[in-house]
Amino acid sequence: MIEEALAGNTRVVGFCPNCGKAIPARKGRGRRRIFCSEKCRSKYAREHPSKTSWMNIQELNCEYCGGQFRVYQKTSKPRRFCSVSCARRFAIKEKRRANEEGAEN
DSSP states (O other), rough: HHHHOOOOOOSSEEEEETTEEEEEOSSSSSOOSSSSSSSHHHHHHHHHHOOTTTTEEEEEEEETTTOOOESSSSSSSSSOOOHHHHHHHHHHHHHHHHHHHHOOO
């Protein structure tokens, strides 16, 4: 592989961690490529899942409707609702409850 890469006039910036092909330098500016193609990048990601990747699926219950939904990635703030509509309905219900409690006092 290295001999093939050095045989041409192209400058090599690295080798693909998935297939080992030489990665030629890009013309102009931009981020250095890590993989030779999108196909290699996705194959490598499937074979080497990280702890916070989509492979780490959690099932949670919605606080409004009680339905189960899947969370594919851990975030700093855990999800509470299965959809935006459930979150809005919950907020409206809480606001009405707070207004009713305020009117009674």
